[in-house]
Amino acid sequence: MRNFVTCFFPRGSKLLTIVLIMILFGVISAAPLPAEYRFPRPEFKSEYEIPKTEVPAATPSIYEYLDLFVLVVLLSIVSYLVLKRRSRLGIFIISIFSLIYLGFLRRGCICPIGSIQNVTLAIFDSGYIIPLTVIGFFLLPLIYTLLFGRSFCAGVCPFGALQDLVILRPVKLPAWLSQTLGLFPYVYLGTAVLFTATGSGFLICRFDPFVEIFRFGSRVEMLIFGGILLIIGIFIARPYCRFLCPYSVLLRLFSRFAIWHGTITPAECVNCKLCHDSCPVDAILPSTPQAEPESRSRGVKRLMLLLILIPLLTGGGAVLGSQLGHVMSYLNSDVRLQTQINRENTTGTENYSEDSSFFRESRQTEEQLAEQVATTKADFYTGGFLLGGFIALVFALKLISLSLWRKRDEYEIDKAQCVSCGRCFEYCPVEAQHKRAKDD
Amino acid sequence: MAEADKEKNNNLSRRDFLRYGFRAIIGLGALSVAGHTLFSSKSHDMVWQLDPDKCIQCGRCATRCVLSPSAVKCVHAFAICGYCDLCSGYFRQPPFALDTAAENRLCPTSAIKRTYVEDPYYEYTIDQSLCIGCGKCVKGCGSFGNGSLFLQVMHDRCVNCNECSIAVTCPAKAYTRVPAHSPYLLKKAAEGSG
Numbered sequence: 001m002r003n004f005v006t007c008f009f010p011r012g013s014k015l016l017t018i019v020l021i022m023i024l025f026g027v028i029s030a031a032p033l034p035a036e037y038r039f040p041r042p043e044f045k046s047e048y049e050i051p052k053t054e055v056p057a058a059t060p061s062i063y064e065y066l067d068l069f070v071l072v073v074l075l076s077i078v079s080y081l082v083l084k085r086r087s088r089l090g091i092f093i094i095s096i097f098s099l100i101y102l103g104f105l106r107r108g109c110i111c112p113i114g115s116i117q118n119v120t121l122a123i124f125d126s127g128y129i130i131p132l133t134v135i136g137f138f139l140l141p142l143i144y145t146l147l148f149g150r151s152f153c154a155g156v157c158p159f160g161a162l163q164d165l166v167i168l169r170p171v172k173l174p175a176w177l178s179q180t181l182g183l184f185p186y187v188y189l190g191t192a193v194l195f196t197a198t199g200s201g202f203l204i205c206r207f208d209p210f211v212e213i214f215r216f217g218s219r220v221e222m223l224i225f226g227g228i229l230l231i232i233g234i235f236i237a238r239p240y241c242r243f244l245c246p247y248s249v250l251l252r253l254f255s256r257f258a259i260w261h262g263t264i265t266p267a268e269c270v271n272c273k274l275c276h277d278s279c280p281v282d283a284i285l286p287s288t289p290q291a292e293p294e295s296r297s298r299g300v301k302r303l304m305l306l307l308i309l310i311p312l313l314t315g316g317g318a319v320l321g322s323q324l325g326h327v328m329s330y331l332n333s334d335v336r337l338q339t340q341i342n343r344e345n346t347t348g349t350e351n352y353s354e355d356s357s358f359f360r361e362s363r364q365t366e367e368q369l370a371e372q373v374a375t376t377k378a379d380f381y382t383g384g385f386l387l388g389g390f391i392a393l394v395f396a397l398k399l400i401s402l403s404l405w406r407k408r409d410e411y412e413i414d415k416a417q418c419v420s421c422g423r424c425f426e427y428c429p430v431e432a433q434h435k436r437a438k439d440d
Numbered sequence: 441m442a443e444a445d446k447e448k449n450n451n452l453s454r455r456d457f458l459r460y461g462f463r464a465i466i467g468l469g470a471l472s473v474a475g476h477t478l479f480s481s482k483s484h485d486m487v488w489q490l491d492p493d494k495c496i497q498c499g500r501c502a503t504r505c506v507l508s509p510s511a512v513k514c515v516h517a518f519a520i521c522g523y524c525d526l527c528s529g530y531f532r533q534p535p536f537a538l539d540t541a542a543e544n545r546l547c548p549t550s551a552i553k554r555t556y557v558e559d560p561y562y563e564y565t566i567d568q569s570l571c572i573g574c575g576k577c578v579k580g581c582g583s584f585g586n587g588s589l590f591l592q593v594m595h596d597r598c599v600n601c602n603e604c605s606i607a608v609t610c611p612a613k614a615y616t617r618v619p620a621h622s623p624y625l626l627k628k629a630a631e632g633s634g
Binding site for chain 2: 037038039040041042044045046048050051052053055056057058064107109110111114115117118119122123126128129130131132133135138139142143146201202205206212215217218219250253254256257259333355358359361362363364
């Protein structure tokens with residue numbers, strides 16, 4: 001409208017513009033039909049009746065809560081199977097059901113992994129209304145994990161179920177590699193939260209490797225990504241869960257403090273080492289030698305050094321992150337669009353890009369866009385600062401946890417890494433003994 | 441010996457104390473995040489819909505949907521249709537002749553059916569099974585006609601992705617989340633007719 005008016009009246013004739021707009025609005029409000037309706041509705045002589053506009057009905061709202069109900073039931077069953085029945089077969093059957101129902105039938109949306117973004121958006125964007133079911137999807141697996149360990153990963157998450165199916169020849173990764181790759185989910189989570197909070201889109205959904213498989217979808221690059229992950233998954237068990245899944249960051253934390261976590265052996269560990277080979281995700285920690293490998297004072301000295309390092313690393317990361325935030329803001333579509341439009345305006349070209357010509361067609365103004373972009377850039381600066389600090393802090397804490405030495409008298413589960421798949425149960429000779437005793 | 445045992449017990453209880461503390465902290469943390477979001481929550485689900493008044497018919501609805509063909513299809517608001525003989529949503533401009541021959545038509549899938557009502561009026565209905573949501577007719581109708589044709593996300597097809605992949609690229613920012621119990625943003629006049 002503005003552009004239309006200003007192209008007839010040169011700048012400066014503001015009053016004239018306003019008068020013209022008022023006249024226009026007057027005409028519009030006086031007319032029986034909006035100006036858009038160029039042709040009046042015909043008065044039919046025949047019996048013709050104007051049909052109603054019909055649109056297909058939406059899915060009944062019962063489904064929203066049905067999914068939540070199914071989630072609770074599945075979480076409960078899997079937790080029971082892990083802790084009480086200790087049945088790998090049962091977990092496997094439930095995971096197949098989850099894969100078919102939550103994956104292929106309900107087609108993966110909404111999932112707890114993605115719900116992180118909805119929760120973030122609900123916190124940062126006051127205009128976003130979050131459905132109760134989404135809060136349920138976010139919170140329920142966390143609560144269950146705090147109670148029983150990662151039973152969500154074991155048999156409810158369709159991603160986990162799909163990857164669990166292809167674990168055929170799992171190899172043990174060297175510790176340095178799995179520990180390093182294990183840091184990536186923190187980076188992914190932080191970046192995804194930053195992008196959601198700045199209104200730049202849902203990264204987790206966009207780079208979701210398996211949902212295209214569930215939907216028999218058409219995004220080829222994601223199908224390839226999913227396929228590659230599954231092929232890797234034959235040898236390196238659950239690569240998405242261990243080295244990508246942003247929800248696993250929360251699950252690891254909650255599982256570490258789980259009240260009742262599944263155990264390898266039903267009774268006393270006999271240090272037979274058999275379970276260690278059964279674990280596909282390297283979550284079983286072998287027992288340690290009785291003596292500490294180094295003198296206590298040396299360990300304390302190193303710990304002190306690392307503790308001093310925490311604020312230094314975090315501060316450095318934050319400063320670096322704020323600089324990177326500026327760069328990352330160019331991944332926001334609005335920022336990119338404005339850069340493109342500015343470039344076109346300065347060069348005076350009429351050869352607009354697709355996005356820019358669509359923008360010029362739409363009802364948004366360049367001023368609105370500039371305002372939007374300014375806030376987005378500021379948000380990215382602050383967000384980058386926090387993200388950098390967070391990643392550096394995680395890195396520092398990882399260093400500390402790696403440098404600490406803890407004595408273990410028996411084979412223990414690394415509760416954070418364990419996905420409660422139950423493979424170790426059958427390998428434990430004590431378990432076999434118990435079963436035999438029960439049968440007799 | 442007793443001294444060592446005691447120390448061991450103390451160690452254990454300290455570890456347990458820390459464990460209970462952390463457990464309480466993260467549990468309460470998760471609950472408070474959820475509680476905070478509860479204030480902005482609604483008991484109903486939200487689904488994606490496009491606002492026909494913002495739509496500029498760029499054609500991306502047809503190609504950017506995760507479904508193929510797209511979940512977006514054309515809707516006809518009969519109540520504001522002019523029933524024109526020379527329908528600018530039906531015929532390419534300018535048409536060679538006002539008949540149903542393919543070379544005259546705008547719709548690439550011939551999803552619009554033209555039926556004679558009475559002189560000089562024709563009724564245009566959309567075969568939803570053929571429509572691909574390209575918006576060519578919407579553009580035609582909006583630029584020379586009443587704008588009675590418009591695009592909508594069809595909720596028998598939409599899988600309701602957490603992030604709609606059309607919304608991401610919509611240049612008019614026409615996509616919004618709407619309550620699942622009233623999932624369509626029909627043109628006002630169309631709503632009036634039922």
